[in-house]
Amino acid sequence: MRYFAALFAVSLICAISVAQTKKAPIEAIKQADLKRDLFRLADDYFRGREAGTLDELKASTWLAEEARKAGLEPAGDDGTYFQFFSLNRERISDRSTIKIGERSFNLWKDVVVYEPAFATVAAPIVFIENPDTVAEETVKGKVVALQFTPQGITDPRKTIAWRYSGFVVSAWARKLAAKGVKAILFVSDELAEQAWPRYAQYSNRGSYQIEGSLFPNRRLLKDIPIIWVRKEALGLVRTPGQRLDAQIYSESFTYPSVNVVAKVKGTDPALAKEYVLFSGHQDHDGVRNIEGVKDSIMNGADDNATVSVALLAIGRAFHQQPGKRSALFVWHGSEERGLFGSTWYAEHPTVPRESLVAVLNGDMIGMNAPDSAALLGVIPPHLNSSDLVKIALQENAKGPKFKLDTAWDKASHHEGWYFRSDHFPYAKKNIPAVFFSTLPHPLYHTPGDEAATINIEKLTRMTRWMYATGFAVANAANRPRLEPGFKLER
Ligand SMILES: [Zn+2]
Numbered sequence: 001m002r003y004f005a006a007l008f009a010v011s012l013i014c015a016i017s018v019a020q021t022k023k024a025p026i027e028a029i030k031q032a033d034l035k036r037d038l039f040r041l042a043d044d045y046f047r048g049r050e051a052g053t054l055d056e057l058k059a060s061t062w063l064a065e066e067a068r069k070a071g072l073e074p075a076g077d078d079g080t081y082f083q084f085f086s087l088n089r090e091r092i093s094d095r096s097t098i099k100i101g102e103r104s105f106n107l108w109k110d111v112v113v114y115e116p117a118f119a120t121v122a123a124p125i126v127f128i129e130n131p132d133t134v135a136e137e138t139v140k141g142k143v144v145a146l147q148f149t150p151q152g153i154t155d156p157r158k159t160i161a162w163r164y165s166g167f168v169v170s171a172w173a174r175k176l177a178a179k180g181v182k183a184i185l186f187v188s189d190e191l192a193e194q195a196w197p198r199y200a201q202y203s204n205r206g207s208y209q210i211e212g213s214l215f216p217n218r219r220l221l222k223d224i225p226i227i228w229v230r231k232e233a234l235g236l237v238r239t240p241g242q243r244l245d246a247q248i249y250s251e252s253f254t255y256p257s258v259n260v261v262a263k264v265k266g267t268d269p270a271l272a273k274e275y276v277l278f279s280g281h282q283d284h285d286g287v288r289n290i291e292g293v294k295d296s297i298m299n300g301a302d303d304n305a306t307v308s309v310a311l312l313a314i315g316r317a318f319h320q321q322p323g324k325r326s327a328l329f330v331w332h333g334s335e336e337r338g339l340f341g342s343t344w345y346a347e348h349p350t351v352p353r354e355s356l357v358a359v360l361n362g363d364m365i366g367m368n369a370p371d372s373a374a375l376l377g378v379i380p381p382h383l384n385s386s387d388l389v390k391i392a393l394q395e396n397a398k399g400p401k402f403k404l405d406t407a408w409d410k411a412s413h414h415e416g417w418y419f420r421s422d423h424f425p426y427a428k429k430n431i432p433a434v435f436f437s438t439l440p441h442p443l444y445h446t447p448g449d450e451a452a453t454i455n456i457e458k459l460t461r462m463t464r465w466m467y468a469t470g471f472a473v474a475n476a477a478n479r480p481r482l483e484p485g486f487k488l489e490r
Contacts, residue, residue: 024471026399028317031460037066037309038366038459041282042301042451049300050286051334052087052208052255059282063260063331066312071319072262075328075350083259085344087334090116091206093249098227100125100185101242105229108200114169114226115219116206116250121183125242131172140180143244145237146172148192157414161194168192169228173220183224183244188231196230197291206250208337212347214425215338257283259341260331261350264315266474268324274479275328275351276470277431278314279342279361279422280307281335285445295447302441302449304335307362310463317467323474325357332422335363342422346429357479358388359433360470361423365462366454367441373402373462374417376409376435377427381489382418385432387480388473392434395468400461408439411489415440419490427488432480436466 041062047055064081068074074081092113098105105111125143128134132152134144148168150158157163169186176184188196209216220226225248229237236242260282266272284300299305311329318327328351332341342361349356365373375396376382378389396402408417418424423433438458443449473480 024468025317025321026464026468028320029313029460029464029467031456033313033316034309034459034463035456037312038301038305038454038456039451041308042299042305044297044299048286048298049282049284051257051283051337051340052089053286055286056283056333057256057258060258060260060331060333063282063308063312064262067260067262067315067329070312070316072264072315072329074261075263076259076261077350081260081262083261083345083348083350084256085210085258085340087255087257087337087340088209088252089206089255090250090252091204092116093251096248097246099245100229100233100236101239103236108204110230110233112196112199112203112228113248114203114228115221117221117223117225117248118250119183119223119225119246119248121225121244121246121248123182123244125185125237125244127238131176134179136179139176141182143183143185144176144181145185145187147187147234148189155414161191162198165192165195165199169226170220173226177221177224181224183246184226185237185244186226186228187234187237188228190231193231196228199228201288201290208334208340210334210340210344212343213338213340214343214428257333257340259333259345262315262329264318264322264327266324266326267322271324272326274325274355274357276323276325276474277328277330277356277359277426278311278466278470279330279332279359279426280304280311280363281332281341281422282308283333283336285336293447298445298447299450301451301454302364302367303444304363305451306364306366306454306459310362310365310459310466313463314467314470323471325474327470327474328356335422339422339425343425346425346431353429353431356426356431358385358473359423359426359431360436360466361421361433362436362462362466363421364440364444365436365438366456366459367443368438370455370458371403372405372438374405374408374437374439376418376437377423377433379406379409381411381487382409384427384430384483384486385480386483388432388434391472391476391480392469395472396465399468400465402461402465405439430482430486432482436462438462
């Protein structure tokens with residue numbers, strides 16, 4: 001109770017003393033709060049907060065409770081802090097069987113089935129060297145086998161094992177399917193073999209979708225199984241007269257996922273009907289037993305516990321001194337599975353969509369050089385509101401003075417970073433949106449992304465920058481305008 005009484009007193013004093021200037025109480029964002037919350041949310045207790053699991057729900061409940069303690073009002077469905085939505089999950093069934101010659105292969109231990117499929121295959125294997133030049137009559141109606149090869153891949157990412165593997169599979173699968181093959185059997189080379197354990201852990205989860213997804217067509221082939229065996233199986237696969245016998249089954253489920261939604265009402269009777277939306281995602285990649293990696297919990301401290309706790313801190317500051325416009329906080333679920341929470345909320349907002357004046361999204365804000373950061377949504381065609389960008393840049397100049405990266409926002413950047421976080425579905429709906437990030441790092445999407453590696457001091461400055469930007473937007477005379485002719489390249 002003491003905490004609340006003190007906060008109330010402080011908020012009264014602030015309201016009286018700065019009513020004229022509307023100066024943001026930036027010191028309300030405290031490094032100690034961010035550190036405490038980060039170590040809690042990125043703790044093993046939440047088991048990596050995987051979308052569509054009880055762990056994600058547990059983390060969401062924790063966030064809602066912290067939002068309530070921070071004085072935020074519920075703004076989800078039916079007077080709660082929650083907005084539930086359904087994930088459709090499809091995966092390879094454990095009943096599937098795969099035999100090469102007389103040897104049975106164990107799913108996810110010595111064979112990966114790359115994507116869900118239904119198929120019965122009993123056919124000879126033809127081992128080929130070059131999928132481009134192989135004649136249709138050589139492979140039609142057969143199982144085509146080939147070793148991974150970098151041939152024909154010019155992308156600079158090809159040296160990263162798991163990316164390379166993905167490139168090779170997608171480069172050849174459709175071409176071979178067009179030649180009428182029954183199944184495709186990839187055998188690792190040295191580089192693909194390094195990625196195999198990771199794919200085994202990702203592919204066994206299957207694929208996820210929601211209604212209205214922005215990434216609807218991830219499947220390479222329909223019911224032509226793509227099977228990937230390890231390097232040691234090369235000799236067996238190449239044995240003359242070899243056969244594949246496989247029964248591949250898939251199964252589908254509906255799982256709940258959830259957005260946590262809270263607000264602080266604005267002080268201006270008219271402008272309070274408009275919202276500045278602070279956005280982040282609370283989910284990460286769960287528990288994955290990857291061969292050769294000791295730690296199995298993907299804690300996602302930078303990605304994206306940093307922004308989840310930043311939103312709590314920003315909420316406390318708004319509670320202490322609300323803006324003229326209302327502040328809305330959405331901790332999206334299922335971002336890692338395909339921006340599903342934000343896609344859902346942008347389609348089914350719990351406040352009128354026209355009332356969302358700006359989206360300030362953050363994803364990964366606590367790593368890399370202490371003086372550097374990135375703001376995306378700044379360079380055309382990603383620039384969707386010069387007004388909003390101007391405010392964000394002014395607040396950087398007044399406050400943290402980060403050296404801002406200018407490469408990762410470019411349409412030509414090979415990572416496509418702009419399209420990989422929760423502002424994107426809102427920008428698609430023509431809502432002014434920017435994306436704060438300190439960009440990826442070697443621990444990105446590994447079990448090593450732990451709270452102890454986060455630069456808390458930098459996290460504090462990033463949080464204050466997001467907050468100051470949002471506070472300025474909340475108090476501006478006019479809402480940020482959409483860029484004339486705004487159209488994303490994807
Ligand atoms: Zn993320």
